[in-house]
Amino acid sequence: MLQIPLWKRIMIWGVCALGILFSMPNLFYDRVERHNDARAAVEAGMATPDQVADELALWPDFLPSALVNLGLDLRGGAHLLAEVRVSDVYADRIDGMWPDVRDALRDERETVGNVRRIPSEPGELRVQVSNTDAVGRAAQIVRDLSQPTQTVTGFGTARDLDVRVDGAEIIVTLSDAERQATDERTMRQSLEIIRRRVDEAGTREPTIQRQGADRILIQVPGIGSAGELKDLIGTTARLTFHPVIGTTSDGDQAPEPRQLIHPSLDEPGRYYILEQQPVVTGDQLVDAQPAFDQNNRPAVNFRFNPAGGRAFGQYTAANIGNPFAIVLDGEVISAPVIQAHISGGAGIITGRFTVEETTQLAVLLRSGALPAEMDFLEERTVGPELGQDSIDAGRTAAMVAFAAVLLFMLLTYGGFGVIANIALLLNVSMIFALLSAIGATLTLPGIAGIVLTIGMAVDATVLIFERIREEMRTAKGPARAIQQGYEKALSAILDANITTLITALILFAMGSGPVRGFAVTLGLGIITSVFTALFVTRLMVVIYFERARPKTLLA
Template identity: 70%
Template sequence: MLQIPLWQRIVIWGLVAIGVVLALPNAFYSRVERHNDAVKAIEQGVTDPQVLADAALWPDWLPSRLVALGLDLRGGAHLLAEVEVEQVFADRLDGYWPEIRDALRQHRDEIGTFRRLDGPPDELRIRISNPAGLQKAVEVVRGLASPVVSLGSVGATDIEVRAEAPDIVVVSLSEAEKAAITDRTVRQSLEIIRRRVDEVGTREPTIQRQGERRILIQVPGVGSAAELKALIGTTARLTFHPVVGRTTDPDQRPGPGQIIVPSMDEPGVYYILEKTPVVTGEDLVDAEPAFDQNGRPAVHFRFNPTGARKFGRYTAENVGSPFAIVLDNEVISAPVIREPIPGGSGQITGNFTVEESTQLAILLRAGALPAELTFLEERTIGPELGADSIEAGKLAAIVAGIAVLVFMALSYGWFGIIANVALILNVAMIFGLLSLIGATLTLPGIAGIVLTIGMAVDANVLVFERIREELRTARGPARAIELGYEKALSAILDANITTFITAVILYVMGSGPVRGFAVTLGLGIVTSVFTAVYLTRVMIVMWFERRRPRKIEV
């Protein structure tokens, strides 16, 4: 008998209603977008009258999530960056020196005195005064090697040590350690770039790894690629170094293990610093704009426990000595340590404006990029091009939708009109689900929706053709409708499950626009099956119960 329990009808219509309500904000996109921006501003303490007016543009009791527009629809900036890991290798190798120095000091009776030599950045070279102890020195340094923590490098160590006759020990990173460092550096760069972009409130950025060392960055709504580079291209590398001396000669050659760095505030002045920093910005846990005791803009910072211990120990042992705060290879301040600083917090002062101190605090709080970025490709997509893309997508969807609606109405009559209503609700549910999960809509995503419009009626065609066949066997209309849905179900599921698997593979293996297409296609399949198998059946049953026709035409 052609019957559907009341609770099933309530559930089906309830799901449709939820989907339509979730999709509703997208019909008033600019108004809801202004409302959402105003709500965020109010949460941050902004009480401007215009902001309050924008917040009232959309009722708070209605959903306000929108389908985010991708770069090709909204306009914005596109960057392809490559992470320069060679400097990270050199820094990593330089970080071994204090440990190697302490280990060799314990064996001076066998190896004599030693000193570090200048050499290539990928090697740490040590000369000992007693050539007879060369092998002993190699054994001592080799004993400091640690296993590489990587799935593909089981049993490998992080450093390689060799003797270079007659009296030099050469330390270099192993290939396994370089691969592990590269992976960690790119992952860290990804996270830091994402945090920096999120700090300024941009919408739905795409930040993905491409290949071994490249990162794709797409941020909708940004005015230009140069603006995006200014935000993420700054390394904001903060380090604290012991000061060896000052000079006005930029060509002066520093001693072994030392570097010469220009002063930011004093043109023509250069500082000679110990190359190995006491503490780095990686130990920072917070940074915020502030004012110093003279009312000038500054940045207040705070270290984590590890950084606080190192900073406190150094300041306690070097009271009366200057130390340099270096930001991106410039000394921004070189104060004299007046007293120990055990609390792990301090203040960076310099010739900052309020805007510069705020931007520096954002960069430091988001974290220092572990390596320089080289931008291989940059592109700015104007909002006019995005608007043209949206209009083209709308036109394609409207043409496809009208063609399908006309075809179904002419082919199946009243049943085709029911399928058309379900198709319209199906598109609304797709947008509702996209809004719910916070998906980003791109041009390929629009293509996925257009494809879904065509696929959405496939299930209805199968059902209606089965009903036609059952009517030819002289069955009654109620029994024909019931059998039509039952016998078409397996074919509907088989066709849509295979397409859904394809969408999942595209999502897992693809990136960027391919994922956008896969998301809309996958969601469209789910909603299409729901509307074709359940919604149209409820609508036909409700019509049948009201009209009670003795004969139907499909």
Template identity: 60%
Template sequence: MLQIDRWKRILIIGLCVLGLAYAMPNLFYKRVETHNDAVIAVERSGGAATAEQEAAMALWPNWLPSSLVNLGLDLRGGAHLLAEVQVDQVYKARMDGMWPDLRQALSDKRATIGSIRRVSSPDGTLAIEIENADQMQVAVEAARSLSVPVTTLTGAGQDDLTVTASGNTLTVQLSDAEKAVTDDRTIQQSLEIVRRRVDEVGTREPTIMRQGQDRILIQVPGIGSAAELKALIGTTAKLTFNPVIGTGTNPNANPGIGNVILPSQEQPGLFYTLEETPVVTGEELTNAVPSTDQNGQPSVDFRFNPSGARKFGEYTTANIGQPFAIVLDNEVISAPVIRQAITAGSGQISGSMDFESANRLAVLLRAGALPAELTFLEERTIGPELGQDSIDAGRLASVVATIAVICYIVASYGLFGVFASIAVVVNVILILAVMSIMGATLTLPGIAGIVLTVGTAVDANVIIYERIREELRAGKRVVRAIDNGFKEAMSAIIDANVTTFIAALVMFFLGSGPVKGFAVTLTIGIVTSVFTAIYLTRLLIILWIDLRKPKELVL
């Protein structure tokens, strides 16, 4: 019979009220957003709140839900970048880092192969000349002893190094299988580091994803410009500590094999000749925070992990009185003389920087160095005015669509059309509530998904009402006709929504960007529209029957 148990009635009404409570903060977006930002800032500072933060937190009661629907790049404004990762730089770094081990392995065979000398070679390769060319096979075996198997299914049975010989020259480079693994690992590392850097500055719902073989798509809502975003993530922030061989003013001088000439940041025109292989790198940092030096000037304090602290301590102990270069992105920012052994595992970077650049450097060092340089192929800044125009247009489209649907359904079904209209409005509220709870991002295509949901939300009611009309024409009583109408329409409603739900899931998992934003709102809308059309509308009709007890029904 046409009845709903009391507990089910309470559950249906409770879900609608709960949805209204979670959707309500979006009506006061700026106020709630300011409150949430202040709460996050206080939590990060350890619980101490300033007067401004307390005023911001007071803008919204703590006992009310404060989750918001995040606005996408096209609604909020922000920056869009498409970057290409220069994976070839990783090959060079791998070979340069391997030289000390290879030199040691060949030195152990010096009695057989004679003297060894590294010679110039293309980036990503190591070329070594040996004295006794007739003993080249011994050198090849020594080099191959440093290789390890590639740890992927596609590279199974292959080593990570390719060793070849020509005359008295031994050449070592990464194998093709290892290059493929390295490329994938480099992209994944770059994705993670870019995500860390963006998260450090507290932006909401950035889109950071791989695109193609060696590209990364970065979309950050709410940031000022593409230039600001590039300054944050485009810097490699590669920190190294290198031994100093000498200084000079000629940047084109021959530094010698295994060495490099880098400019001084503090003294323009001065160039340092350094050993290319660093003693310690920024990868061994555990923390970096902005600070001030002994003169009150901006600086960055850093701390090494145990491995870095040990190497740093051993080197400074053995080289007291020698200069030691601190290199950031191929610039010597400082080259202090080692006065005493530094075994505590901490240090300080100071120089020509202001407090803003010191804070940005600390963020970059905490997030880690990019494994390779990013080349920006595409950059766009979307202004907040354009985003506001999109919001206004989307809001207008939603209102017009909702009013048009309500007018049509009321004109077609009278009072029952009013019940369906209430269900449509509640459906939109539930969509916003679910998106707020999930922290989902609303984009312009997402608004289109909501508008489409409004248009299709009454489909289930139309099917139900038409079945009720058929039952009434067959001479059934009002209650029996309504009950049969809901039962007979159920299978058609489920079939129609399941097929749409499957299509929405396919768009979500296989699509990207706008397609995914559309799929999110469509998927949520399908679930909420089924709930409101079947259960909420049924409840409203039952309450009306209990109140009016109609003997006839004109539908």
């Protein structure tokens, strides 16, 4: 009745052994972390094995080295809440429509007359035609330029442009459906670019999540300050190449229509007058790397995709001897004179850069330009000392809870309490093993989930042991009592843990940040608790019964 096949015993002990093995690196956290950092530096080519030999020797390579990642509240780091200016994208999108609208109407010049763009509000394009009788025909030509709205799942039935007539003027704006789709694309693109920038900086387990319609939560453990994080992700890094019309020393000078005035980064007090329409943009960049120019000064090499390289090559071939401006986020960082045709789509950005600035600029350009500016509504720096205090407090809470549960089980169930306590130790080790294996991030709420799991873990064991006591009172004998105790407690154990697991899944799906951390540890704790209660304790009880052959149990 109590026989457990050998293969099943091997599997149960094997799972327990793996749990101990994979959780063990967390007992030597600092040493393993230094070993992992050194190994990552060697794999990335940033160091040789000889240079980091001491760190590599801190932990054997044949042992698992995955660690539980510590969250912002445990490691310290930076917290930002940013609001994306999605309305800026509307203005850029509509402004970019002007060349297409102008060319389409010029093809019908005999009908609509002369075409002129007139000043308008941001996000709105106003076009005037000289033949007022043909303004309806002109509006239809512009409507024909509209495309189906592109949503996340595909193309919708609505059109992307809203075209209306006001006297002799045609007013073009984005449709409501296109604005909603643009908002979604802008937020998704912003999230992805921020994630790329943070990942390239080598930080550990950042939390980057959308909150509400236009806000992004960014938490990066291990970074020095919120200001450092803002410098990394707050720059739009919008790179454009513009023809130069002239220069001026008057920064307050109003630009002519279809022109821009941007300050020089290298020469304070000097401003460049540029054509508004860029030749190429940073969106067409495929690579950017820090380098040095021919004078051994820090610079950034860049390379365009085929379309950008073709446009860049055609422009340089037609404008030899003329200057062009490289503009980064509204500042002219360089304005070289074109000496020859630049083919191949590659070039170099020079300026008064430091090595650190070229490295950061290359990261920003590689990850792409943010589609819109961001306003930082909340910023907070969590010091490493506070993180260590949190770790100490969480460790103390876990140890107190652990000791109290161990003592209670030992006093209440005697020898069976020892079995329950061993199962509890294995349970906690398996939780940490799973957290390490999946690369989960442990936060203060996550520690709370582990503490709660410690209390819940013995619940199933208590149910089983109390059922065994009840069966012993019916004089069925120890073997029968053990079998009936496990079988009759099974339904209650599954019901209680499945409902709690469903709650953890809902918390994970609907929550964010700390709530998810709590849900992860709670969910994993439920799984390991059921395994240790139904399999590990049963195997240990059976082994005890086979060896001792007791006449009574849990008297």
